[in-house]
Amino acid sequence: MSASITQPASHGIPGGARDHSVAAQLSRRRGRANLIAKVLCFSATAVALVFLFAILGTLFWLGFSGLHASVFTHMTRPPGSEGGLLNAIVGSIIQTFFGVLIGTPIGLMVGTYLAEYARGSLLGNAVRFVSDVLLSAPSILIGLFAYQLLVAPFGGFSGLAGIAALAVIVIPIVVRTTEDMLQLIPSSLREAAVALGAPKWKSIVMVCYRAAINGIATGVLLAIARVAGETAPLLFTSLGNLNWSVDLTGPMSSLPVTIYQYAGSAFEDWVQLAWVGALLITFGVLALNIIARVVLRRRS
Amino acid sequence: MAEAASPSAAGQAGATSFGANSLGDRIFAGLAKTSGVLVLLLLGAIIFSLFWGGLPAFRAFGLPFLTSTDWDPVQNVFGAGVSIYGTLITSVLAIALAVPLAFGCAFFLTELAPAWLRQPIGTAIELLAAVPSIIYGMWGFFIIVPIMGDYVEPFFIDNFGDLPVIGDLFQGPAFGTGIFTSALILAIMILPFIAATMRDVFMTVPPVFKESAYGVGCTTWEVMRSIVLPYTRASVVGGIMLGLGRALGETMAVTFVIGNTNRISSSLFGPGNTIASIVALEFPESPQGSLKLSSLLALGFLLFVISFIVLAISRLLLRTKVKQ
16 A cells, blocks of 8 residues: 555556455455354354244143143043143152252352352362262263162162252252352451451351342252253152152152153153143243342342 | 451450350351362262162173173173264264354354343343253154154255265164254253353453454454454363263253164164163163163263263363353
8 A cells, every 4th residue: 555655646546446446355255254154143043042932832832722720630640531740740849849958058058168168279179170060960870879879778769869869969059159149249248247256157147148148049949940850860769650649758759750751651641741741840940040030130 | 268367367366255156167167168078979979879880780791891782681781882872973963063053142142132132032042951851852752853754854865865975874764763853952952051151251351352353343253253262262162061061961852852772873863872861761671780770870870971071171171261
């Protein structure tokens, strides 16, 4: 360009014109690449959303028509005799409740340890690392672990083993959110508590937990949502039960396992019930997720 | 916490007067630490129990267990070859399908979408991760399998089946179930995990870098390619590994659509097995104490080792950038 400026008379105008056309061509090409990338990204997002709505739509389409009151009042019954899902729903609630009840305090203490006691220490880093791995570890293996620990030695499938497996899944979820939330709390809050003469445990329990309560609650809600839909670990532990049973030492029914059994069956009314169960569990789980997000957002 | 505790060194003398409090402190700290150690023990116990349960199978078949393609309950001969192959091929295929989509979603959510749209679309994609895996399995079995069997697979078999070399990938009858369908379902399942991680790491790029690039006239795509991606490369790979780790151990979704056949087929549309699916499907027919059950536990041990390595790499790569 500098040449065309210093010698405007001889080469300036044709050279400048060529530069302009090259520049225009280049800018067109860059613009096109940009447009293509943008369109592809739009489409990718659209595809992801289509999958979500296709799944939800299918559940509504196939599940809603079978959603009668009898689903909630009748037990699972042999095909052709108007069964419901009552024992499965109750079994799921019991196992989820106790699983979360056992897993939450442990996860809370681990998260507290990581955020308040172990910042940067070797043990703390190891615990954080292992907890993160467990967070994504295949849940079927946790089921096999519970089978080895609580089913095989005691000679029978039991709701207790299912609860133990679910509790193991709950722990890393609660650890993650608890640690994240406690780390967001400004040190000045802790210092204020210490300055008032409060021992450390009191400043954690009465100041930090209280400030982080929404985040911790979010973690618990997400944990409930996660374990309520778990199937694989329950196959080896609580097994499933087609009769009414709230005995924790015996096989216990659960909604996901019943869906698994019914969806794979050849009976139309069982498949229909499986869709109803799928509708219930999916919308329950999604509702919990949305509530968790709302709870978390209210904090900020 | 050291920063909060250290200034009170002078208050050390005063602290002794709160004898009861220091006892409470010791108990609380002890509880917290014990819980932390418990998590480590938990991991050790899981690995040990799977190994212990699989020991008879490892003893009976030795190292060839890893590569043997036998699975014969009648003769009591078992091998892990087919299911390891199936696990790896479905997961890698799923990654290949999911990564471009996840990148598109993350790019859209960080650079393209108007601010008011980011929250709802981001939440919707995250909800995709919340749908229980059994639902993916059912949906895949009743909706995707017929579509694959009636339209997609015949199309590929007719049009690409005769090509040299790659034609082998598109052979055989169009069952609808099989390796490719499993990979597709897995891809949908891991898409939100990868997309969310990518979005989070893209957010960590300092705005001044991007503004400088825009300032010299870069297009959005050029900023993404030349600024954001190089800056976040390690974490992006970490996010992909996280998705891979999820895909390796996914059970219920795959169990519905894999076809459960103990055979390595060269075609993408052929049926197969993954470690997780064979464990879930064969477990009910494996009496306690049998060599078959031990083989399943040995498979579980192998799956744990594989996914532990993948997840550990993911964690190491992610830790550098995403402050979690």
